[in-house]
Amino acid sequence: xxVRHALLALLSAGPKYGLQLRxxxxxxxxxxxxxxxxxxxxxxxRLERDGLVETTSGDTGPVEHDAPGAPQKAYRITPAGxxxxxxWLRVPPDLSSPPRDELVMKVLVxxxxxxxxxxxxxxxxxxxxxxxxxxxxxxxxxxxxxDLAFSLVxxxxxxxxxxxxxxxxxxxGRLRRARADGWTPxxxxxxxxxxxxxxxxxxxxxx
Amino acid sequence: xxxxxxxxxxxxxxxxxxxxxxxRDISLSVxxxxxxxxxxxxxxxxxxxxxxxxxxxxxxxxAVLINGQDVERMSNGAKARVRRRTIGYVFxxxxxxxxxxxxxxxxxxxxxxxxxxxxxxxxxxxxxxxLGLGDRARHFPDQLSGGERQRVAIARAVVGERxxxxxxxxxxxxxxxxxxxxxxxxxxxxxxxxxxxxxxxDAQLASWADRVVFLRDGRIVDQTMPPAGPESLLExxx
Numbered sequence: 001x002x003v004r005h006a007l008l009a010l011l012s013a014g015p016k017y018g019l020q021l022r023x024x025x026x027x028x029x030x031x032x033x034x035x036x037x038x039x040x041x042x043x044x045x046r047l048e049r050d051g052l053v054e055t056t057s058g059d060t061g062p063v064e065h066d067a068p069g070a071p072q073k074a075y076r077i078t079p080a081g082x083x084x085x086x087x088w089l090r091v092p093p094d095l096s097s098p099p100r101d102e103l104v105m106k107v108l109v110x111x112x113x114x115x116x117x118x119x120x121x122x123x124x125x126x127x128x129x130x131x132x133x134x135x136x137x138x139x140x141x142x143x144x145x146x147d148l149a150f151s152l153v154x155x156x157x158x159x160x161x162x163x164x165x166x167x168x169x170x171x172x173g174r175l176r177r178a179r180a181d182g183w184t185p186x187x188x189x190x191x192x193x194x195x196x197x198x199x200x201x202x203x204x205x206x207x
Numbered sequence: 208x209x210x211x212x213x214x215x216x217x218x219x220x221x222x223x224x225x226x227x228x229x230x231r232d233i234s235l236s237v238x239x240x241x242x243x244x245x246x247x248x249x250x251x252x253x254x255x256x257x258x259x260x261x262x263x264x265x266x267x268x269x270a271v272l273i274n275g276q277d278v279e280r281m282s283n284g285a286k287a288r289v290r291r292r293t294i295g296y297v298f299x300x301x302x303x304x305x306x307x308x309x310x311x312x313x314x315x316x317x318x319x320x321x322x323x324x325x326x327x328x329x330x331x332x333x334x335x336x337x338l339g340l341g342d343r344a345r346h347f348p349d350q351l352s353g354g355e356r357q358r359v360a361i362a363r364a365v366v367g368e369r370x371x372x373x374x375x376x377x378x379x380x381x382x383x384x385x386x387x388x389x390x391x392x393x394x395x396x397x398x399x400x401x402x403x404x405x406x407x408x409d410a411q412l413a414s415w416a417d418r419v420v421f422l423r424d425g426r427i428v429d430q431t432m433p434p435a436g437p438e439s440l441l442e443x444x445x
Contacts, residue, residue, distance in 0.1 A: 123421060123429050130246070131431040133414035141394065141415075158411055165410040169248060 003035065003043050008052060008085040011077040015056055018044060018075070030150030032157075044075055052081035103164065107171055112185050118175055126168050133161050208275045210371050210402035211237040211260055216269035218255050218425075229255040230266070231425045235404075239370065242394060242403040244413035247422035253406035254375060256422065260404055261294055261373045262286050274370065291320045295364030297374035297393075301356045303348040303363075309335060309355075310344040313363045320367070334362040338392065354385030361392055365401065372396060372403040378412055390415040 003025075010016060010024050022040045026033070047053040053075045077085075103125060110121040140154045218230040230252045237243050247253050258264040259271060262278050271278040273289055281289065296302075303312045314331030318324055335344050338358045348356055357377065364372055372393060378386030394415050397403050405416060413419045419431040 119423075123423075127419075127421065127429045127431055130410050130413060130419050133410055134416070134419065134431060137411075137414040141391070158414070162409075162411050169408070173248065 002088065003039060004047060005085060005088045007040070007043055007047065008077055008081050008088075011053060011075055012082060012085060015074045015076040017073070021075075028149050030147060030153040032150070032153045047081065048075070050080075052078055052084050054078055104167075107168075111175070114185075119172060122168050122172050126165055129161050129165050129168075133158055133165075136161070209236040209238045209272070210274055211235075211404065212270075212272040212275075213256075213260060214270040214272070216256075216259060216266045216271070218252075218259060218264075219267045229425050230259070233269070233425075233427060235420065235427070237371075237402045237404060239400050239402050240397055241418070242397040242405065242416045244416035244419045245404060245406040245422055246408060246410070246413045246419055247406075248408060251422040252425040253408075253422055255425075257373050257375055257404065257406050261296060262290055288320075291316055292367065293369055294371045294373060295366075295369045297357075297360050297364045297372065297377045299376040299379040301348070301360045301380075303356060303359060305348050308345050308347055309340060309351065309359045309362075312348070312359055313366050316363060317367050322367075330366055331362070334366040335359070338362050352385075353381050354388065357381060357385070357389050358392065361389065365396055370401060372401050374403065374405040376407050376409070376412075377405060379407070379409070383411070386412065 006025055006029075007021055010021055010028070016024070018040050019037065021044075022035050022037055025035050025040075044053065048055065055073045056076050106125070107118065107122060110116050110118040136154050136157050140151060140158075143150055143154075145151050213233055213235045216230055216233040217228070220227045220229055233252075233256060235243070235256075245253050245256060255264070259266050262271065262273070265279070273293060276289075278286060278289070303309075304315070307315065310328060310331045312331075313334050314324075314327035317327035317330055322330070332341070332344055335341055338361065340355060340358055340362065343351060343355055343359070348359070351359065357380075361377075364374075374393060377393065378389045381389060390412055393403055393405065397417075405412065407413055420427055421429045
């Protein structure tokens with residue numbers, strides 16, 4: 001997640017102090033993503049360096065100064081900062097290449113390890129994921145939908161975990177059908193890893 | 208005492224070469240106030256489990272106890288009374304009677320159970336009002352949205368203080384917002400003391416339950432632990 005742009009968004013409502021930015025960031029993300037003060041100030045320095053925010057000295061106007069011991073510097077978004085924020089909101093994040101998913105790797109490996117029941121492996125992950133989803137749902141229920149930002153974050157997390165459960169269900173079904181059709185792990189190795197098999201043969205010859 | 212208890216239930220359909228073992232040695236106990244979700248792919252035995260729990264079908268072996276009473280030892284009349292008074296059913300396709308209004312659909316089970324039409328009607332209206340459907344009481348099912356129809360079906364399932372709610376993919380035909388409110392409703396009834404079993408293949412729906420049981424080839428293969436306190440996720444991330 002871009003802390004940089006989240007801070008620009010908060011500043012677009014008016015100048016603010018660092019500590020105030022941290023509190024508002026956490027409130028607006030349903031307090032699910034904690035942010036440390038150091039991260040806030042480092043990010044603000046970089047934004048200032050890039051001309052996207054500027055510090056205001058003294059004449060901060062309506063800035064609430066409710067954080068005791070906070071540095072006296074408040075930050076204000078620049079026109080370049082507003083343009084950058086607007087641009088960021090509209091550009092889709094890069095989702096074009098598949099992430100290197102550890103769970104996918106585990107299932108792919110489980111297929112090839114002799115004596116491993118891949119369906120048991122899949123079930124262990126499914127149980128864990130559904131348990132996590134129960135905890136998120138409980139949180140959503142307890143909040144009663146009153147905190148909009150929090151509800152949106154919880155929905156996102158539930159849909160993400162749900163998609164992983166669905167993939168496991170699909171993998172489970174696909175493996176069962178493949179077994180019924182006479183598929184064996186050995187055949188996969190030959191069919192999908194010819195390059196690797198060739199390399200192994202070359203290695204054996206050289207020894 | 209559990210509202211519903213399944214003891215070593217097995218169910219076999221057909222004979223000889225056509226024999227299908229739908230359920231194998233299922234034991235499950237659902238106390239008052241607890242919602243259990245049964246998850247599994249199609250053909251895993253979910254629907255058989257629900258029809259047997261609902262006394263609509265007998266198991267091949269094993270026992271079904273409802274509020275401590277062994278269903279097998281009940282007369283047909285007693286079984287019918289349990290179905291009318293104790294158990295509420297919610298189906299994916301709502302199963303409302305198209306020729307009856309929302310209020311009539313809800314009060315019908317009470318009337319069938321011998322309640323006067325007037326008292327049944329009042330109880331039906333009250334159940335609809337509780338679900339925010341008071342102004343829809345005179346509407347026919349085809350004048351209601353999918354979400355409203357399912358809420359009417361839930362009102363019909365809980366009317367008359369029933370202690371066991373059985374639901375088969377109750378939000379399967381709804382979008383995610385309506386699906387969530389249906390699950391929220393079922394969960395609210397559970398918190399008031401109803402026991403519920405919801406069968407589904409949908410993890411988001413199942414995640415409303417206190418416990419999720421996974422069914423595969425007619426067997427329980429795993430289940431979730433009771434969920435940890437709601438704070439645990441937020442503690443992890445801070």
